[in-house]
Amino acid sequence: MRINFARGVPAPESFPVADILCCASQVVSRNMLESLQYGPARGPASFVRWIAERYSVNDMMVLTGDGSLGLFELFCSVMLKPGDTVFVESPTYDRVIEILTARGARVVAIALQEDGPDLEQFKSALADTVPRFFYLIPDFQNPSGLTCSAEKRAAIAALARQHNILLVEDAPYRLIRYTGATLPSFFELAPEVTLHMSSLSKIIAPGLRAGYVVGNEALIGKLVKAAENRYVTPGNFALSIAGEWCRQGHLPAQLASLIALYGPRLHAMTEALTAALPELHFGRPQGGFFLGLHLPPGISNSAVREQAQQLGLALSDGKGFFLTGGEHFLRIPFCGLTVAEIQEGVAILRRAVELARPA
């Protein structure tokens, strides 16, 4: 495969390798026990402290662990019984659908509009069943790239408060914003009903698996207990390194460098798509890793994928991001690709769309 549009990976040239090694050396000399011995299931105290300070919460409201998806699965093991109802955006992160389905949850899809979840659908679903939680990615959503507006955030937070619905806010892309102003997170708007999930996988490097969740003390306490029973101690060596990197103050410069690297890639992608496939609709992401492309009604993503595959372009299955439907959706990543790869990939995509068009 010449070009890969299937995975949303960060650019390896962005990985701060020298700083990671320097932090590795620091953590073992500063606190060998914290990074190498069995330790608290919450993760290394110094990393927990840094996160708690950043979110202005106490340490008991933080749990770190091996990637935020793993922490989400742990959360589901504590929260969900088979048959419990969960709301998600539609489309949403494909692996979250798989985790919820594996737990036997009844998953209700709330359509995502350009400015966030359809509030009328949300209210009408709510009239039917109050869910155990509502999983949302408000900033530069995976897979659509869309961002929930300030107005909808306020409305969703108010409804969550009113009906005591837990909002599970997945925010791994939140800090990687190319244009526009940062909007308040659900955790800022309604901390008492929000579990905020994030990760440094997209910022430092995925291989450190530095994920975390922030939420109310009672819920986090249950998750810590479940984590202890399930794996005793998370990857404290890698988590200590991530914590040390944050404590050393590398985050602002790294974010600036990611935005300088990825912004032009997003620009190249939207320019190439607009020029090559003017009839195709896509939302314009203000940040993050993806945009969502809508094929015309007559053209299925499976036909396009098949043609693209033969021409050397890998595409992910758009249907995976939907409970039902999604036949005309494609998730297009841009961060882990050079401008030349983006242009070549879009050229192949254009040919694949032409070949997939019914005669």
Next chain:
Amino acid sequence: MRINFARGVPAPESFPVADILCCASQVVSRNMLESLQYGPARGPASFVRWIAERYSVNDMMVLTGDGSLGLFELFCSVMLKPGDTVFVESPTYDRVIEILTARGARVVAIALQEDGPDLEQFKSALADTVPRFFYLIPDFQNPSGLTCSAEKRAAIAALARQHNILLVEDAPYRLIRYTGATLPSFFELAPEVTLHMSSLSKIIAPGLRAGYVVGNEALIGKLVKAAENRYVTPGNFALSIAGEWCRQGHLPAQLASLIALYGPRLHAMTEALTAALPELHFGRPQGGFFLGLHLPPGISNSAVREQAQQLGLALSDGKGFFLTGGEHFLRIPFCGLTVAEIQEGVAILRRAVELARPA
């Protein structure tokens, strides 16, 4: 708390800190993508390859991940439905009981004798129900320190073959043997019905969370798929470091050094216990991290724990290692304690036992 007999941790002075840092530097310069980017759910190819060679199997029979307990929980998520029967030794690893119970398994305890599981009980339980699997720790068992004899291994392997029972062999202590000859593992005796679990937590350092399982390709394939859905990629930075450390050939010298460090600690523990508490029975471990101490019928471990606590000695709850009973059992660790701490701990234990004795 002055002395901690509650946790079975390795000695931090054994951690090969300089080699870990050297391997960290090696893995990012040799193969940065393998250690820092998203990658296969199976774990870093170079670590998988090293394990496969060591066990003389192909790479598709290996899954690495963040600690062997976490991999066991993943395995249970694939294997168990509520109500399924699982056999365990009695006593057994407390966290395994918790994981099985959380999954709604029907757990059947097979009494552990000095030379391994009671075969008559095993056969009689088998006549009642063929379990989904039998979880065993044949070498230097946690918590008893006991080792399954060659004869019983052969008999259990034969029964497993005959009834097509999966043996889940947890072997984290297997390489840390102070006396006696190594016995064949279940994976060596009956590879087609064995899932072998192990970890480098007790050998390199727990903070790397370098666990792995080896088993038949179909089962491992299912676990890899479940791992991908649950956490995408394991802690590849730490796992690559563990793999590099193994590939560099540090294992034999590290094992020799652990045995030289821990052997005298076991000797100090058995000498101190025999001198201080001659009436108490305990099995003599040939390796590993623990021995199991049996209090006289009149003295409960909860009374001893309470007294010990007040005198500055932490003990773990012996009942946690049993489904029912265990009121007179204490798990005693010795690796992460100096000889002076062992002697002071046993002196406190002696006073605690005296104080707990009914008037």
